[in-house]
Amino acid sequence: MLPNIIFRYFARRFFWTILTIFLGTFLLILLVDFVELFRRGSDKENADLLSLFLMSLFRVPELNERILPFAALFGSIIAFLNLSRRLELVIVRASGMSAWQFVSPALFVALALGILASTVYNPAASLLKEKSLELDAKIFGSDFTSSGQQTSQGWVQQKGKDGDSILKAKTSFDNGRQLGGVTVFSYDANGKFVERIDARSAKLEEGYWHLNDVLVSSAKSPPRHYNTYLVSTHLTPEEANETMANPDSVPFWDLPGIIEQAKRAGLPANKYRLRFQTLLARPMLLAAMVLIAATVSLKIFRFGNVGKMILSGIIAGFVLYVVTEFAKDLGNTGLVNPILSAWLPAIVASLIGFSILLYQEDG
Template identity: 50%
Template sequence: MIMGMSITRRTLATYFSWRFLGAILGLFALAAVLIFIFDLLELLRRSGGEDDAGLIRISLISLLRTPQLMEQVLPFAVLFGSIAAFLALSRKLELVVARAAGVSVWQFIAPALIVGIGLGVFAVTVYNPLAVVLRAQSDEIAAGLFGREQNFLMQTTGATWLRQDGLDGESVLHANQILAGGARLYGVTIFSFDRDGFFSERIEAREARLGDKVWKLSDVTVYTTEADPRKYAAYTISTYLTPTEVRESIAAPESIGFWDLPRVIELSQRAGLPAYRYSLQYQTLLARPVLLAAMVLIAACVSLRVTRMGGIGRLILGGILAGFVLYVLSELGKDLGGAGIVPPIVAAWAPGVFGVLMGFTILLHLEDG
């Protein structure tokens, strides 16, 4: 008898797990399609009909960078997917029957928690590195699409400013696109100054590659106040920057995969550079399963409350408010942790831990008084 009940509950847990997994993945896929369509339309609108910006090329750029954009959507997909699954189970009276059979609220929430944590582990260990690789390929395909389209296509990594020093004097470097962790730059403009601090020349280059204490420029135009513009196929600018310093200065933490982050953090620390941003990204990824578990618990809180009190509007509003609160906390922690004001481990883990504690507290109040 006891063995039969154990098998039945195991079967029920498996059934609930598949229902939650299907709801979450379905919502995630729908969001991915919508993001891809809107991103594609926006890129096509801003391309201005450039010859190099064909439909296939723009579509491929958008398609390859969609997975990384979806990383920000995953917690909300888990939240609303769990709400949808709880609501569907309640409408079909499956939760009512399970409760009548002696299944506690913790037993039918456990499968959802396992699914959420499992998705978090998969998202960190497999999905994130894959998304970073695809994003890098998207940047490679977008590389060289300048002119009127550079201002939006190069937002794949964002324009940046960098002040540097070298044998020739100081210079200020501006780039529209960053590749290879800062070792390759596209759409480069350099303002050079002599040793006395006076403006020397303005250099515009299609591409810059970081070599041994030098930037190697290609397709260059040099502007000075004393002569007409001169064009060069290749040009060099000295720099004291190392690859680690360039990466720490201008490379986005999101451009580095989960498995590579510890090495980047170690290299930055050995070079005596602050690694707050990379440590924060690493801890944020480690805390992702906890954050998704918090989303499942919050979904259970609002769903069970609505099941008893009625009102789909309250369900949707409660989910939106809960997701918004955790999102604000995550962004606040990211800003504080990235600036070194708060330890990265605290900034990354606090939202998820807070959500889990809040969810357990509300469920205990609802179920056990």
Template identity: 45%
Template sequence: MPGISAGGTLARYFSARFLAAMVAMFLICCVLIFFVDFIEILRRSGKYSNEASGFLLVWITLLRLPSFSELTLPFAVLIGTIVIFLMLSRTSELVVLRAAGVSVWQFTLPALVVAFLLGIGFVTVYNPIAASARGEAERLYSAAFGKDDSFLQSAGKSGAWLREDGADGPSVVHALRVLNQGLELRGVSVFQYNAKHELTERIEAKRAVLNNGRWDLEQAWVSAPGREPVLHESYLLSTYLTPTQVRDTLGTVYSISFWDLPNFIEIAERAGLPATQYRVQYQLLLSRPFLLVTMVLIAATCSLQSFRFGNVQINAVFGLAAGFGFSSLPEVSRNFAMSGLTSAVAAAWIPVIVAMSLALTVLLYKEDG
């Protein structure tokens, strides 16, 4: 029983040290990101608007901070783990533990568990908060700087295109401008089809506003095959999209909560929009806990050797370089998936599995021969 008690105490001690270091590094990253992003928003404020108050700019920066800082979590785990291993090495604690018969896996396991649980917490709790804050930040940003942004907006200069299946049948909607995070369209053209995909009517409207279950069109010219165009001051067009769904999915993929991604993937597919980037984001979030575990293993392979063979600085730099290099692989894989060269699952999981396998192999070779 004393051995079990000592083992539990040791695990709690290491877990607390690793958690404190990871959180400290994450907070440092948050501070750096805040100042960099605030300077960028100040620059844009001077370029696009003179009416935004300093408080509003700070508030927008704070709302954007969780989304940006979430991307730095793997680096925080990597650096925090390296720092703790080097500190334990410097104070000879690891030397004493190894002399007492404690294996490398016993004092690495707490870091692995902490990283895995931290990843789960960030994906399931922190990410939804960050996504919600990012959506609010983009709303305020749009209001302050007049930026048109919506998930409906296309990358080209020809306006926004949307294909959807409403209660009235399939329709294709084109808008010259997208305002109010996709809730309002200007210069609207609608091509309405029946179940046989035959054109039933064409609508040219000055403005369209999204409400629950419908688009409210203003000053709409409605024409149908064999009939003259008729002007309607107001005209209703059914849609399955709701204002809440549009607001929740405005802007970048980072403004979509982990819990909302599956539903949004379905919505995007029904709307005829490409859902690859959302599938990749969902898989990347699912693999996040294992990514953090891999970061711990990379840190261990490079920093545990220092207390036995020296070369602390060289090993630490090598560990940082390896970690930063690995962290870029998911983004490279994301681009491959977006290009259709690989699936979303492969793009998210193959880099993690390969890096984890390599780190485990190196660690096993160094410690167990």
């Protein structure tokens, strides 16, 4: 009975510490983002204070999702330090409990938070992000250049009824079906350059891109401005999703369907497979952060050197994050299998943390 009570007590401590850091960063990002939006919308007629606040509130969850691994790391370090400072770890050690018994509540909390973050928080954050983009379109017009998701590709070559063209966009929206900051180089059927097209935004229709606020330049005539302009394309919605959309904007539960669509269309979909596996591996990544925190925190009350050990834990956490991002880049390009890219950093970090903790506690 007593171990269960201690387990629940420690789990609550870790949960509330991690949640406090996560919510603290959420409020900080919300404040900074709202101030920036207020500055941008100060000269817009329909930019009232409530709409700007809702727009910021809806898009901050997607930004704050990236903070979760560091919230787990810093929250675990702070929780271990508080337990050590209040001599609670000394008491449970004196009662005969091993380090693994009071590390296990933190691991349980990390795994549970990782599962909830991938299956519940991520879809909700993606949905709110879409709503924030809708508000952005109403307030700032149809320009998605500064508010949409960054596109995952550079220049994309496409074929159409009028000839080939090369397209690039700064941002994407609606799974690659709407673009912002669009540049198109158009060629005729013989491969000869025809014109350059710069548009504020574009929307994929059946057989063509519908461009808005367009400037067309060619060698034979001066630049011409059009409110709307059409560029033919044979791109399907699935192909646009694969080439233009950012996989980080796709909710967790939609990823398997998109991967299957890309497979039927003969597309590789490496970035979507990687995103799906990354979300699946998130609980293990958070557990690795907890193990890193435990290796630098549990011996503090016995040996001192608080500052150095905390700094080493923070550095180790950042190194793990950098390695994870590097592995994702390799997975996105197809150089490394997406499953390996997503899982290997978390598995290796967990094994290293487990080994160090095993050596420190059991010799």
